[in-house]
Amino acid sequence: MASRFNGYIMNDKKALIPKYAIVPIIFYCLAVPSYFLVRFLTEGRSFYDASFFLDEKIPFLPIFIWIYVLAYLQWFIGYFAVMRSNETTCKTYFGAEFIGKLTCVLIFALIPTTMVRPELSGSGLTNDLMQWMYSIDSPDNLFPSIHCMESWLVARGLMETKAPRAAKILMWVFSILVFMSVVFVKQHVVIDIAGGIAVAELAIYLSKRLNMPGFYTAIEKRLCLG
Numbered sequence: 001m002a003s004r005f006n007g008y009i010m011n012d013k014k015a016l017i018p019k020y021a022i023v024p025i026i027f028y029c030l031a032v033p034s035y036f037l038v039r040f041l042t043e044g045r046s047f048y049d050a051s052f053f054l055d056e057k058i059p060f061l062p063i064f065i066w067i068y069v070l071a072y073l074q075w076f077i078g079y080f081a082v083m084r085s086n087e088t089t090c091k092t093y094f095g096a097e098f099i100g101k102l103t104c105v106l107i108f109a110l111i112p113t114t115m116v117r118p119e120l121s122g123s124g125l126t127n128d129l130m131q132w133m134y135s136i137d138s139p140d141n142l143f144p145s146i147h148c149m150e151s152w153l154v155a156r157g158l159m160e161t162k163a164p165r166a167a168k169i170l171m172w173v174f175s176i177l178v179f180m181s182v183v184f185v186k187q188h189v190v191i192d193i194a195g196g197i198a199v200a201e202l203a204i205y206l207s208k209r210l211n212m213p214g215f216y217t218a219i220e221k222r223l224c225l226g
Contacts, residue, residue: 017083018083018084018087018090020087020090020091020216020217020220021083021084021090021094022220023216023219023220023223024083024090024091024094024095024098024216025083025094027094027095027098027216028079028094028097028098030098031097031098031101031102032101034101034102034105035101035104035105035108035141035146037105038105038108038109038141039140039141041109042108042109042112042140042141045112046112047112047113047114047140048111048112048113048114049113049114049115049116049189050113050115050142050143050189050191050192051115051116051189051190052189052190052191054190055115055183055189055190058183058184058190059184060118060184060185060186061184061185062120062126062127062130062185063126064177064180064181064184064185065126065129065130065133065181065185066126066129067174067177067178067180067181068133068147068178068181068182068185068187069129069133070174071147071150071151071174071178071181074151074154074171074174074175074178075150075151075154077154078153078154078155078157078158078171079093079094079097079154079157081157081158081161081163081167082094082154082157082158082160082161085160085161085162085163086161087213088213089157089160089161091212091213091216091217092160092204092207092208092212092213093153093154093156093157093160093204093207094212094216095207095210095212095213095215095216096153096157096200096203096204096206096207096212097150097153097203098212099202099203099206099207099210099212100149100153100199100200100202100203101146101149103199103202103203104144104146104149104199107143107144107195107199108141111143112140112141113140113141113142113143113192114139114140114142115139115142115186115188115189116139117134117139117186117187118186120134130185133185133187137187139187142187142188142189142192143189143191143192143195144192144194144195144196144198144199145182145188145192145193145195145196146196147178147181147182147187147188147196148178148179148182148188148192148193148195148196148197148200149196149197149199149200149203150200151174151175151178151179152175152196152197152200152201153200153203153204154171154175155168155171155172155175156200156204158171179193
């Protein structure tokens with residue numbers, strides 16, 4: 001069992017999960033529950049609707065729910081590529097993801113936002129998927145959009161790897177589709193897209209400025225992983 005585990009997590013380039021990625025992945029996982037915790041902090045508070053005239057002009061296009069859902073696969077592929085690229089890029093962008101996620105949660109707690117979603121009708125697989133998404137993701141804590149933040153981060157991160165140019169272009173194209181999807185399926189308003197991108201850029205800057213790679217390396221040494 002130990003030898004099989006070592007085959008997945010090793011120091012060499014053939015490892016599925018490089019040893020230097022263990023701590024960044026742990027922090028990535030630790031940030032996830034914070035999104036659900038903030039719902040308890042905002043329960044019973046007044047929520048703000050940040051929509052404006054442009055949002056009223058945007059049609060409801062349920063077909064974009066497929067892009068919205070496939071964004072999760074984009075993030076997995078993007079972060080996996082970044083993780084395996086090299087140690088500095090891995091730790092920088094996983095650090096940015098951690099900082100970005102906590103920044104979003106802080107904004108959610110300070111400025112809780114909401115929106116009015118359309119009533120769903122009809123049948124079919126696309127409609128069923130829309131119904132399911134609406135049932136598990138309530139229209140609150142919208143600004144900034146975590147969907148947009150994550151898609152921007154993986155596209156930016158891939159730019160700093162040796163991935164083929166076509167892969168980088170494809171990642172950016174899909175990120176733009178994700179930005180479109182969040183408003184077409186009425187999960188977000190326009191300003192949420194700008195907020196997600198702004199938080200992503202701030203998080204990248206802070207990750208480099210605060211030397212998140214060095215922070216993760218220091219923890220590795222504490223855990224005897226270095």
